[in-house]
Amino acid sequence: MGNKLKWGIASLICCLAVTAACSNNEPAAPKAASGNGKEAGKTESADPLGKYDPPIEMTTWRVVNSSFKFTNGETINDNVWYRAYKDLLGINLKNIWTVNDTNGSGDQKINVSIASNDIPDVMEVNPTQFKQLVDADLAEDLTKIYEQTASPLLKSIVEMDPNTLKAAFLNGKLMAMPNPYPAIEHARVLWVRADWLKNVNLPAPKTMQDVYAISKAFATMDPDKNGKNDTFGLAVNKDITTGGIADIQGFANGFHAYPDYWIKDSSGKLAFGSIQPEMKNVLAKLNELYKNGEIDKEFGVKDTTQIGKDAAAGKIGLEFGQWWNPTLPLQSVVDNDPKADWKAYPLVSVDDKPALAATGNPSGNFYVAKKGSKHPEAVIKMMNLYVEKLYGKTQEPTKYQLNDGIEVFKYGAVRGGPPTKNLNIMEKVGEALKTKDTSQLNDEMKSFYESILKFRAGDPKGWTGEALYGPEGSTRILDKYMKEKLTMPTAFFGPPTKSQAKVQQTLKKLQLEKFTKIILGQDPVDSFDKFVDDWKKLGGDQWTQEVNEWAQANK
Incomplete structure (x- = not known):
C-alpha cells in the first residue's frame, strides 16, 4: 500500500x-x-x-x-x-x-x-x-x-x-x-478474531508459539463452524513486507527482524534489515506455514484489496497489520457478520526477548x-x-x-499536527465512556465517542470507533509500545541518498522475488545467503555506505 x-x-x-x-x-x-x-x-x-x-x-x-x-x-x-x-x-x-x-x-x-x-x-x-x-x-x-x-x-x-x-x-x-x-503508527499489531479463538478453544496470543497454534487451528479446525474447509491461518499479501494489511512486518519483528528498515548493527553502523540473518529464520517459518496449508496458496497474487475481500468473506481471522485496520478492511467483516470479534494484541516474540515494533520516518x-x-x-x-x-x-x-x-x-496549504493527537483521543474518549461527561471532548472526539455508543447499542457501523479508541482498542497497543519502549525506530530518516534512486527499485524487486520463492518453496531457504550477496553487489553496498555517511553527518 x-x-x-x-x-x-x-x-x-x-x-x-x-x-x-x-x-x-x-x-x-x-x-x-x-x-x-x-x-x-x-x-x-x-x-x-x-x-x-x-x-x-x-x-x-x-x-x-x-x-x-x-x-x-x-x-x-x-x-x-x-x-x-x-x-x-x-x-x-x-x-x-x-x-x-x-x-x-x-x-x-x-x-x-x-x-x-x-x-x-x-x-x-x-x-x-x-x-x-x-x-x-x-x-x-x-x-x-x-x-x-x-x-x-x-x-x-x-x-x-x-x-x-x-x-x-x-x-x-x-x-x-x-x-x-505519525512514526509510531507505522508499528504493527496482531489482529485476531477472538470469536474464532473461542470456537477452537485457544487463549489470546502471548508468544509466537501461540500464533503458530492459532494459525494451524484457523486453517484446520473450522473456526467459523460452517462445516466447510474454507478458512486460512496467517494472512499474507503479495507484497509480503509492506502494505499495512496482512504483511509480515509484525511477524518478522517477533523474530527481531526488520525488513525494509534501517537498523543499527552490533558495531553501531546502519544496516538494512531485509538482509540480516534473522530474516532467514522468518522466511523459513513462513515456508513451513505455507507447506502446511496455513497460508493461502494464492497469496502471491493477492493484494491488500483482495485480502480485505477474503476477510469480509470470513476466510481470514489472523493477520499482522497497522492500527487503522478496523477502518480498512475489518469494518467490512463486522458489516457482513456483526458477531465477528476482531481484537488487537501486542506483537509477540519467538523467544524470551521482547518483540520490538518497527516504527517509521517521523516526517x-x-x-x-x-x-x-x-x-x-x-x-x-x-x-x-x-x-x-x-x-x-x-x-x-x-x-x-x-x-x-x-x-x-x-x-490548508501548510499543515501539521500534534504528536499526541490520537493518544489524546484515546484518553479523552476513554474517560468520557467511564464518566459520561463529554464536556472535555472536541467535535472529533465526540464523533468517536458517539460511534462507540452506537456500537454498544447494537449498531455494527460504530465498531471502528470501538476498535480504535475503546478500552481494548489498537491505540492502546501503540500507547503500550511507547510507554514500555517496545519500538525499533528506523535509523535512517533523511532524504534519499545519491545512489538510492538508481538502485532501490532493483533491490526491492530482487527482494520480493526471492522472499516469494522461498515462501512458496520454489527456492531453498539457504538461497537467502546468495540473495544477500546479490543485494550488496547490485548497489546495496554503495547505498549502505551513503546511509552511514548521512548518519555520521547527523549525529
Whole structure:
C-alpha cells in the first residue's frame, strides 16, 4: 500500500497526526552556526501570528485527489483556510496551478516545475523533491527564521520527536518545515478474531508459539463452524513486507527482524534489515506455514484489496497489520457478520526477548520556501496558524478541521499536527465512556465517542470507533509500545541518498522475488545467503555506505 493510500485511510478517521516514537532524552535537532542572513524585517514578520500590513502576495501549488470534498461554493483556490491567511495573517495566497492527482500526476507536475525552475514561494514536496530543490540551490535556509518565527505551540509539536525536525536538516541547515508523520503508527499489531479463538478453544496470543497454534487451528479446525474447509491461518499479501494489511512486518519483528528498515548493527553502523540473518529464520517459518496449508496458496497474487475481500468473506481471522485496520478492511467483516470479534494484541516474540515494533520516518512531506522569496517566514507563519486554529487556545476545529463531515483541514496549504493527537483521543474518549461527561471532548472526539455508543447499542457501523479508541482498542497497543519502549525506530530518516534512486527499485524487486520463492518453496531457504550477496553487489553496498555517511553527518 503506497503512502497516498495510507494518508487516504488516515483522512477517513479525521486527520491522523504524529505520535512521538522516541524518548524525551534524545538530543535536540542540530542547529547551524550560520542560518539565513536576512533579518525578519517588520515586527509582524517575526510575530508568530502577526498580520502583515500592508498585505503580502504569496504563491504555491496544490495537488488534490478524490478525497477532497467542497461545499458552499468553496474551491481549492478560495476556501476557509485561504481566507484565514488573508484575514488573520495578511497573506494573499494564490495557486500557480492545481492538479488532480491520478497515477502519480501530482508528483510528475511538481517534477516538471522543479526541472524548469518554475516554482512558487511555498512548496509542498516529497523527500526526493526536497533534496532536489536544496541541491539546485532553490530552497531558502529557515534555520534562524524558525527560531524567530515559530510559535511555542508549533515548536512543541515539531520538536517532541527530535527526529522530525532533524529530517529537514541538510548540510547542517533547516531547509524546510517538516509535516510530521505519525512514526509510531507505522508499528504493527496482531489482529485476531477472538470469536474464532473461542470456537477452537485457544487463549489470546502471548508468544509466537501461540500464533503458530492459532494459525494451524484457523486453517484446520473450522473456526467459523460452517462445516466447510474454507478458512486460512496467517494472512499474507503479495507484497509480503509492506502494505499495512496482512504483511509480515509484525511477524518478522517477533523474530527481531526488520525488513525494509534501517537498523543499527552490533558495531553501531546502519544496516538494512531485509538482509540480516534473522530474516532467514522468518522466511523459513513462513515456508513451513505455507507447506502446511496455513497460508493461502494464492497469496502471491493477492493484494491488500483482495485480502480485505477474503476477510469480509470470513476466510481470514489472523493477520499482522497497522492500527487503522478496523477502518480498512475489518469494518467490512463486522458489516457482513456483526458477531465477528476482531481484537488487537501486542506483537509477540519467538523467544524470551521482547518483540520490538518497527516504527517509521517521523516526517512525511516538506514545506519549502523558495530561495530569494521576500517573505520566507510566511511558510512558518501559515503553519503557526494551522496548529493554533486546530489545537491552540483559539482553536475552532468545527470551522477549520471538520465541518459537517467535510474535511476542510485539507484545504490548508501548510499543515501539521500534534504528536499526541490520537493518544489524546484515546484518553479523552476513554474517560468520557467511564464518566459520561463529554464536556472535555472536541467535535472529533465526540464523533468517536458517539460511534462507540452506537456500537454498544447494537449498531455494527460504530465498531471502528470501538476498535480504535475503546478500552481494548489498537491505540492502546501503540500507547503500550511507547510507554514500555517496545519500538525499533528506523535509523535512517533523511532524504534519499545519491545512489538510492538508481538502485532501490532493483533491490526491492530482487527482494520480493526471492522472499516469494522461498515462501512458496520454489527456492531453498539457504538461497537467502546468495540473495544477500546479490543485494550488496547490485548497489546495496554503495547505498549502505551513503546511509552511514548521512548518519555520521547527523549525529
